[in-house]
Amino acid sequence: MQEQLRALKEKAEQELQACQKVEDVQEFRVRYLGKKGELTQILRGMGQLSPEERPVVGQLANEVRDSLEGKIAQLLETLKVKELEQRLLSESIDITLPGTAAEIGRQHPLSMVIEEIEEIFMGMGFTIEEGPEIELDYYNFEALNIPKDHPARDMQDSFYLTPEVLLRTHTSPVQARTMEKTKPHVPVKIIVPGKVYRRDDDATHSPMFHQVEGLMIDKNIRFSDLKGVLLNFARQMFGADQKIRLRPSFFPFTEPSAEVDISCVMCKGVGCRTCSQTGWLEILGAGMVHPRVLEMGGYNPEEVTGFAFGMGVERVAMLKYGIDDMRLLFENDVRFLRQF
């Protein structure tokens, strides 16, 4: 019987060596070590052995089993690694085929710029106000200190619906509407984004465009505060190294009034074509709210002061993204929109 066991071991080891696949090894194991396996069969004959022989044969049988189990485990490990290697090899793909991601949409550059401006001013505690795009002459002009037949009306050629109603030419009427609502409470801190309309149509003018207006009224608001708020805005919008420059100007609803320039975003102030070699770009109009406008809005200009500013969103977007023709913004060509 010991002979039998030794012969079995030898035979089994040879067979095991021939196994190439995991399945072969498993089948081998069943064949030798399973319930009906060859080793089991041999051990069934143990009963006929003498009591002296039994422990010896038993020990040998265990040795053979352990040895085979050990070899099987070793082989299985090797084969698994080999098989994984083969699988990975067979699974390699052409990484240059195009990706299959979902299509993405884009926000219009103008609405992105408006959101950005909104967020900068919300950070400074301003809320957002809106107003009608079809507006009364009163709010669009008169409440802003631009009476009928005032030459300042030439600055803004309007679309009229009736003699008293027009498409608003700026977002400023919302100043007057807001004051009517909030008087006599302070502070008033609003920005007003929206569409405005003027009778102009060329590469730098569109009959419909967007503005963001700002208004702050409180006790002791100073021109120097206007400078501070606008500098803060310019730096967040165009970069931390931005400078601003205020030039005296005229708007009927502010006094003192200013045109505000930022250092040229293209050349950083050195001078280039975009800034006509001046190093500066005109970006918004601003000023201290005219006492007459405060009075008409129901505030006492001796008690409160305020500043207001307004900027063209298209202008900001064109500078920010290097767009040279305003009409592109309203053509909505997907090849243009896709770039934002």
Place this chain on the structure above:
Amino acid sequence: MLVSWKWLKELVEIEKTPEELADLLTMSGVAVDGIIYPSIELRNLKVGLIEEISPHPNADKLLICRVDIGEGEKRTIVTGAQNVQAGHKVPVALPGAVLTGGKSIESAELRGIQSDGMLCSARELGMDEDKLSPEQKEGIYLLPDDVTVGADVVQVLNLDDLVLELDLTPNRADCLGMWNVAREVAALTGGKLRLPEVEGSTEEGTCAGMTRVEIQNEELCNRYVARIVKDVRIAPSPLWMQQRLMAAGVRPINNVVDVTNYVMMETGQPLHSFDYDRLRENRIVVRRAREGEEIVTLDGQRRQLNPEMLVIADAERPVALAGVMGGQETEVTEQTKTILLESASFNGPSIRRTSHALGLRSESSLRFEKTVDVQLVRWAADRAVQLLSQIGAGMAVDGCVDCYPGRPPQEEPLHFQAPKFYLAKSHLPKAFSWADNIDTPFAGAEQGLSGQQGERPPFAQEGEFEIKELSEEFPEEQMPQELWFRGRPVIRLRFRRVNEILGTKIKPVEMETILQALQITFLEKDREGWWVAPPSYRRDLEREVDLVEEIARLYSYERIPTTLPEGVTTQGQRNTEQQIRYRVRKNMVAQGLMEVINYSFINKARLERLGYPAGHPFGDMVVVKNPLSEEQAVMRTCLLPGLLDTVKRNLNKRNKNLRFFEVGKIFRAEGFPEQRKLPEEEWCLGAVATGKREKSWAYGAEEYDFYYLKGVIANLLTGLGYGAEDFALAAVQDYPGLHPGRAATILLKGRPIGVLGEVHPLVLEEFEIDQRVVTFSIDLPQLWADEEVSRKVLLVPVTKFPAISRDLAILVPEEITAAEVEKLIREQANEWLKEVRLFDLYRGQQIQENWKSLAFSLTWQAPDKTLTDEEVNIFHQKIEEALAARFGAGLRR
């Protein structure tokens, strides 16, 4: 306003370069848009006298001139021009000269004759041809007889002058006159003013006997001055005057017209000259036009007048449109012997209305619109008469007629409208006696005229000015509101107020220096501030804040500090509406749509192509009265036409697969304008999709169809916080512009919020679009109606117990909709049913005709335990039975 550098330098001392001055002006509120430099540096050009002309022996079209250029030796010059004669003085380019366009001149042989230079045309000299008469443009530019032979042509013709282009804001109309530009420069630089002296006229004299002036409408004309010049000889004006006019952008005509234009350019006061003998009864009536009257204006146009318009008439008929343009019948011509010069002050708004109504804008109306200086009126007339005499255009008739209904009382230097006055007469500084002659040109101008301007301010001299502290005796609230000094408002200026508004610490003495430079008159002073009066030419200065601005701009905006507001901190945020619009945009973008922005106005015909019935809201349009074109004639009542135009534009550029959305307002008249309220404006979300997601190597093509957009809407609504069950569609057959079999009302919690559908083929045809387009629109206010939804943070707790997913494929007759089946499934289930998703729809071979197979995936999940198959099976059993009972549906396995 175009400002000749040389002219300006004559009026005020300037030590800066043109570039430096331009920068200074720009930074203090008179923007210089640009500097026009001479086109080329012209050299070697001399004035030549043609002594003799002979034909060229070898060429018909050439002439040989013998020209004296002051060298002793005469030069021979060949020319092709036909307008020269012996005795003419002409510009001669000598060898070595370079002309406009880079043409350089050398001695050359022309058909056998040596030509020692060239005679020049205006164009070759770089002159602006728009400013020249046709004769001056043709051939050689002929110089006047009084120029010196041999003189440098560049000097003679001022060709090296440069011009500053001022971009004036409406408040600085004063700078439409050279003298006021000079005053501004003097205020900024401290340079000495050198304004010309003018001899004033008196109201008596011969003139008063020759004409009368009557103003019938004082509200439209508060001053009219007439002066007369006789023995008029019409001729070209002198070269220097022509050059200055050309530099200012005005075309020289003749001596009389040129003088009126010249004085207008000097002072900003428009003048007009009439042929005195053609005025009926030789008199002037200023009145409103009568109904039915007409006039032929100088430009040859016959114009219908109405009583809204102010005219200058003679005894019988209108002879000029006041302040806008003269009439042809009384125009000054070669035959004119005597002229009547008009200098007047008209009501700005009235001039503006008239010029707008007639579509006629002139240099004159441009200035009157902005209101000219009433105190300048007589003085400008005197200046014109002085110049006419000086250039030999005629003989001044002494005296003037000065009709001045708004004249301030002569004897009362300070006159005011309030009943009480804070300054007793005895308090008046001695200097007030200067005001005795109220009619000197303008406050402070007497100094200017005598060359002292800029040296001392009026009334501020030691000893002349008595400083009184009046604030206790006369509390502020008792101060009269309106106070006048020489027709100008008296302004209270408080030191503290200046610094409060600006955020500065400017000292009163600094303010004083600035105000003095601006020729502001100091009337009185107390501890807190001054009472001052601005000069008459600064009509824009009316109240305290106007002076604060003057101080700020001369102090320089750059020197004002940069601070942040000091008040209470406030919270910046978007309101509900704004938040929802923001989230809608982000959601649509995340779903792969591209945002577009279309014009709010559209072509009415395009809107009508949608084919809506009478009375439909789409037809309730707001119409723009003065659109730029038909394309922008009405306000959009829905977003679809704009979106279809965008699709069309993209298809034209071969962009075939498109997914767009727009968030914008639509407009409906709703009774406007009959009912006195503004039209309705409503925020709207619109979307269109067309084409397909193109097939790739990895997956098949997917049409952008009805169901694509339906899915977009479902995602949008769940993204905003609604439940899937809140959203449903209801078929609609007759929605304008949509396919009757493929259109639905969008229901949110049972209420309609918009419409989804495929665009009607006929509409697509109208828009010339040859592929299917699907669209939806949602009234956004419907979304912020559910405020609680938008504010709710919709977090459903994620349970830790696994979900069981089961598929259910059923056969139903064609007419049963997916929604009906889904509804039944949900009715039979309990709250464990989390999702019902249709994943397949099949019609075909294995199924009987007019039946379809719907395959649903049902997801079951309990919050508190792991569901077993058995528990779910019970429900599936119930569902199957109910489906069979209701629809005769069978399972498909």
